[in-house]
Amino acid sequence: MPRRGSSRTYRCPPDHAHGKTTTCYGHGCGCDDCLTTHREKRRKESRDIAYGRKRGLVPAGPTIAKVKALQAAGWTLDQIAEAAGTRASQTKSLIYRPAVKVFPDTEAAYLAIRGVKPEKTGNGQVDATGTRRRLQALAWMGHPFHRIADGIGMTTWNTRCLATTARGCTAATRDAVAALYDQLWSQPVPDGFSKKRAQNAAIANGWVGPLAWDDHTIDNPKARPAIGPRKVA
Known part of the structure; x- marks a missing residue:
């Protein structure tokens, strides 16, 4: 749970030493x-x-x-x-x-930075295509970003950025999002303001739901969704 008035959570990323470094x-x-x-x-x-x-x-x-x-x-x-x-x-x-x-x-x-641009980043960075699609699909279902963020141990702002613009992420983040997606994609979301708001944002961005992907396509950058986005009513 975040502290009152703060987007910080009580949970450290799973791949870091809790409280031992900054x-x-x-x-x-x-x-x-x-x-x-x-x-x-x-x-x-x-x-x-x-x-x-x-x-x-x-x-x-x-x-x-x-x-x-x-x-x-x-x-x-x-x-x-x-x-x-x-x-x-x-x-x-x-x-x-x-x-x-x-x-x-x-x-x-x-x-002090000198030399030629690296070919790719380190830090366990992996392609974020599947991570981005999973987050977008959860939002399409009506899961609000603040609840998704709590489930993966990130801030709401970082989770939203990950769903919209990220091209890479850490392997730990990828795995955390995949685990949450596997848990939630088949579960109905209770009706309410948060659900409607998340769905409206997903529609406005042209995102698609879980049924648009399968296990062989969701992580493939070249794959296209099997079902198109909802139309704005």
Whole structure:
């Protein structure tokens, strides 16, 4: 369950060490262990800056410019994050929610990126076609994204992005979505506002339901649905 007023969940991604690093916090976990780890890291950084052991924040302009230059050269944000050794969410924030300042080590990590664009991202990234289709089919049935997100241990915003624009995802995310889909695709959704809202969004986006796919086509990027999308009434 998310904390009041927050999209963070109490659940860490299944492939990360719960509460032992800041990775889970970066993935949206808001449990006590992950919050404590994150706060302790920030307190240590503040002490190091105060005692001169570490430089303070620096202007983010050079870092953002570097990321944009790499994008212009054909890099994806996930590839840039992997090369810099940072979280993908942090790299995306530099473009979509740009900060005024960043930490010096963050700037150094991005400015140090050299070489040819990688052929594909690492981090266990796999094609997200089947994951995207499964999420769209669940929405078509009337499952709201906030409930789907809770079932796979992600934030609602990230789940919605995964259903609409993602081209790649981690193997753990793929497996979590597939497991939830196998559990829910044949179960009726109770009538209500949330169901109708999810279905209307699915219709507006031209998504199709579970019967449009089978086990041999849903993960195939070249396959086409056997049943077309619903028409707007």
